[in-house]
Amino acid sequence: MPFVKKAPITGKYYRVTFFDDFKGKPDNSPESNYCYDTLKPQCSVWGGGETFPCDQAGQNSSPTPPMTQNFKSALYSLNPGVNYENETPAEIQQLYSSTISDRWKNINKCNWTSYTQVNWMATDYQGHYSAKMDASQVTVDPRGKGYLILSARKAPVTNDCAFGGTLGPKISNVLGQSCLIKPIPNVITGPLNIYWIDPDIRWPGIYYHPINGGCPYGGSAGVNCQVYSFAHGEISPLIYYGLVNVGGQPTAYYLNRQKYACGMNTEYPSSGVVFNQLLCPMMDGGIFSQNSVDSTNHANGFSQKNGVFEVKLRIPVGKGSFPAAWLMPEKGGWPFSGGEIDIMESRDAANQIYQTYHQGKCIQSSTKQEIVYDPNTGSWIDNGSCQNISGGVSINYSRGSTSNENNAGEFYSRDHLYSVEWSDNSIQWYLNNVPNNSIAPGTPATSYDFNNSGPGLANASDIPPSLKNYDTNNMPHDPFYWILNHSTYVSNSDLTNWTEQDHYIDYVKVYALCVTENDFCPNGGEFIEGTGCVTRNARGASTTYASACVEKFKERTCAAGGDVAGPNCQVHAFDRPAVVPGVNYWIDPNPNYPGVYYKTVNGGCPFGGSAGVNCQFEALNPKLTQGQNKTVTPGVNYWVDTDPRWPGIYYHLINGKCPLGGSGGVNCQLQGFANGYVKPGISYWVDTSPQWPGVYYHKINGGCPYGGSGSVNCQLMSLSNPSFYLNPSVSYWLDTDIRWPGIYYHKVNGGCPYGGSAGVNCQLKAYPAPTKPYVMPNVSYWVDANPDYPGIYYHKINGGCPYGGSAGVNCQLYAFPDGVVEPGVTYWIDGNPSYPGVYYAPDFR
Secondary structure: OOOOOOOOOOOOOOEEEEOOOOOOOOOOOOOHHHHHHHOOEEEEEOOOOEEEOOOOOOOOOOOOHHHHHHHHHHHHHHHHOOOOOOOHHHHHHHHHHHHHHHHHHOOOOOOOOOEEEEEOOOEEEOOOEEEEOHHHHEEEEEEOOOOEEEEEEEOOOOOOOOOOOOOEEEOOEEEEEEEEEEEOOOOOOEEEEEHEEOOOOOOEEEEEEOOEEEEOOEEOOOOOOOEEEOOOOOOOOOOOOOEEEEOOOEEEEEEEOOOOOOOOOOOOOOOOEEEOOOOOOEEEEEEEEEOOOOOOOOOOEEEEEEEEEEEEOOOOOOEEHHHHEEEEEOOOOOOOOOEEEEEOOOOOOOEEEEEEEEEEEEOOOOEEEEEEOOOOOOOEEEEHHHHHHOOOOEEEEEEEEEOOOOOOOOHHHHHHHEEEEEEEEEEEEEEOOOEEEEOOOOOEOOEEEOOOOOEEEEOOOOOHHHHHEEOHHHHHOOOEEEEEEEOOOOOOHHOOOOOOOEEEEEEEEEEEEEOHHHHHHHOEEEEOOOOEEEOOOOOOOOOEEOOOOOOOOOOOOOOOOOOEEOOOOOOEEOOOOOOOOOOOEEEOOOOOOEEEEEOOOEEEEEOOOOEEEEEEEEEEEOOHHHOOOOOOOOOEEEEOOOOOOOOOOOOOOOOOOOOOOOEEEOOOOEOOOOOOOOOOOOEEEEEEOOOOEEEEEEEEEEEEEOOHHHHHHEEEEEOOOEEEEOOOOOEEEEEEOOOOOOEEEEOOOOOOEEEOEEEEOEEEEEEEOOOOOOOOOOOOOOEEEOOOEEEEOOOEEEEOOOOOEEEEEEEEEOOOOOOOOOOEEEEEEEOOOOEEEEEEOOOOO
């Protein structure tokens, strides 16, 4: 049926467009098989867009020198006790490849690509860097909730001959020792000082200049004479190489002074990407979802313009820690063309989080007018094109907010939910779904950083007031993609005692605003708020199905899951037993109001029943029907009326009714007699004793002239007792123990003369036990959120579990499904029968 939008839609609705819960491969569909099993872990340099296998197998461009040393450092960072020094470069590469394949086996590699580059955020902002982004520091633990783990580890650096080779002779007192690459075959026939080594990835080899237009010492003539060609990856671009004579054999070398250098690692000459040295004392994990196409032309990644982007994570704490979850636009130079949206950033102490928006303006210094579009290309202006314009001043606008922890350690001890909702005209941040910072056109920045300056425009005070605010040009206007990373700047002096850091990410989710008819009801029908999608057939019969759209992402109060229950969040509700342990019940056998009672609580009856002076939980004497008129209840005062107008057996109304059988009038007539059955003037009585219940009169002259028989008295009519009744002379109690809840009295002469079944005591009535676990008020329970055995536990009692559950080291009362409870959240068990369950307190409310 086509969509017919009849009812107005007053709310703001979103549908999920991207979700990764990091729980590993979800199924064996062709897409899952490819993204989890077939595709190798993919890497890219920052902003390159082009991906390649992280082990750099089959690369046509130069690999990352020193590739072997970087791979070896990554292996050492994961397995510091293993010796890799005797492995060949090929073996090191294979070990690295198998290691990251194993660590990435539970990652959707179609969604995520790893960075491989110097971590520009691992800096002291004074030109020093300490970490390399590496795929080895990324993995997924699919257990329980499922977590993406981005690590930072120390990466031992080989200082001697970092770019391969072995230590050789000293070249000079100034130049120091050499690193010998390889002996050169017998192609060097001239003096060594005429040769040089060119490491350019397009033509790596040994050359000399032509002599008299020719190549007298051999080699092929071109611009220069090439006598030897190095294999791909054998030498590194931008490293100086020379030739030295070792034992009469010309040998390629470089100077051992080139130790690790953690700096800008990529350049983009016309020949393609060139990788420089990357040896760093640390390795960090980071991934992104930028759109790309892999070697099989499979489209990977994810980006979206506008919507809600949310991430649930637990941040690390420690020296140099700098975790982040943020968004960057698909195109444009930073910070222009949409800028940067930081959903969550934190630093070393992990006691604050930052949510920030970066954008920029290009201002003409002479006219103080904003330049929005590049006059040369017509596209959005960016940092580079702004500075190429005469008088153009590029300024980074930033606006952010800081949220402090409510409780010590909460940001790094448990997950929190961070999100941003943005449209063309607004950006709104949330922390655990509580609105935080916001930006709209007209909002001023909180800081202005100049990328360059011009005459009259060198600091924030020079910016005209009309240009100090964000406007529609400075709101995001391109699709954004995810970046999840952990950065660490640690100085050499702090490395010794530094320990590993892990950034845990539970899930990422993206929503898009529902706009079109197909958004709301993709299978047709009419969207009705509060109902869903309603379809109707030709006869007018309707069916309803749930819409793909939810209102706002439901303004969830309970960021860690569960439902709102009073001021807290309930993640599990317990069954309430028929009779509640810990409540003081009593049995009143008074025949006027026999039943089970407990005292009112704050004037009410929270454990069931009706309120009077006390709460009558249950009326216990049986309510007899007319067909049971020959049944009398012990303790009730019955009499026989012989008046010929209404002969019968009677008892007084109880609360205006006849609960013990019979019909009501002024009194309750339990049994009506036929005329003449009882004689006026004869004194009849009703005996309710369980041994001989009946209607009696005294013998007359030793006989029973008016009917009946008997030895002591004349029994005119035999009656019966109910199978369940209360005897005022008996002491009853209610046992609420979960093993045998019920109403009991002590045996009399080894039996149960007042009804019920015999055991140790007489059970007059059994109450049903709950169908699922519930809690006892006097037992100490706790919640364990360990993903290996999440559940509710209590300690064994006399080696067993008398209050239910399965026995192990402790008694597990209830096993939570994966992902319901979270590490670090403070849960408590409330046994109050009005709302028994597992609770936690929401944050930032």
